[in-house]
Amino acid sequence: MTEFTEVVHSIRAGSLTAEQASADYADLRSAIGELAGLVADCGGLVELLTDVAAFAVRAIPGADGAGVTLLRVDRTDNLVEALAASASFVAEIDKIQYETLHEGPCITAALERRTVRSGSLGGEQMWPRFGPRVGRLGVHSALSLPLLLPDRVVGAINVYARDKNVFGEHAVELGELFAKPAAVAVRNAQILAQARTLAAQLQTALSTRPVIDQAIGLLRGRSGSSAEDAFTQLRAISQAEHRKLGEVAQRIVDEAVRRAIARHNPV
Known part of the structure; x- marks a missing residue:
């Protein structure tokens, strides 16, 4: 099903106005356009990941904050290579996910190579420890998008909202469209960072x-x-x-x- 057909169905169902759909896709195009110049302009890997997180908030309707995580999916002892967040509450959630509990939507999305979401983290069965912990922080919706390339999983984008049931099919669609070029940008930045490290060594x-x-x-x-x-x-x-x-x-x-x-x- 094409992007246009998806939007038409949403409009007919009354869940999305034509004006809102047009505004959402304009935000998505703007965010993707910003990705193109990131690697050349960024000062480092963490700075780029921070920019990608900020662009994700712009691209995905309903997002209150986002984080981008670069993962070593072949490691179990030290899964995270680098991460950044658009807001302090996202950084707090990331710490719970990666350091405290080793459980959460980003890990699931990356390891299973699929988009995952929840509209009520407090009662979420997929992450029985992570969900209630984050719900108590006043964050109830999550959308995690794997950053996929043909030969690897680069990492994941985690998008959060304070209200319940924020991320519907429209948000998922826009998020997945954003994640494709984001994966390329993040991977290019990773390669550049590795080259800089090697040169320094x-x-x-x-x-x-x-x-x-x-x-x-x-x-x-x-x-x-x-x-x-x-x-x-x-x-x-x-x-x-x-x-x-x-x-x-x-x-x-x-x-x-x-x-x-x-x-x-x-x-």
Whole structure:
């Protein structure tokens, strides 16, 4: 069934006026248009997720707040990679869902790759601990949309409203239309963030490599060991002290410099 046909049925049923349908789709188009320039303009992954959450509130009628969560669906110990919310009450709900209870609509939507919703969280059977907890906060409606790509689940968008039974079929339809380009935007931002992290790690490696080589040379000079054995010794010190390899190497070099200065400048 096409988007137009869905709208016509809703209008005929009296649940949606033509003016409201036109306004809702205008909001959706505006929100999707904003997604296009996000990756190039955003300062980081969390900033982009925050923008996507704000656009979701604009795109989905009835929403009082939204959150966007980037998930590691192949992990059980640390499911969340990054998250952001459009409002403080959504951040509070996310903390309940991901940290306290490990149960809720976003987790269901992502793991089962389907849209889920509730119009009365206080009595919701799908999430018997999460629902009543959130209902007591005065939030009664939820709509969670998985962020799907052909080969993966990126995460989910969680949309909340304080009133009951807010998200009907029209809201679901608009939410799913928004979630498709949102998934692409979020995935592109994730790739960009990973590339930035890798570049920073490579830069760190390049800057610390000379000092590591110096430390290996000093260790070889003390023990007469091979370069491989000296590196193994350096790594063992790093692990024992729970410090980065470059930090340990720098300390060894600094100590050697201090000893050399002391020998040449006796008190």
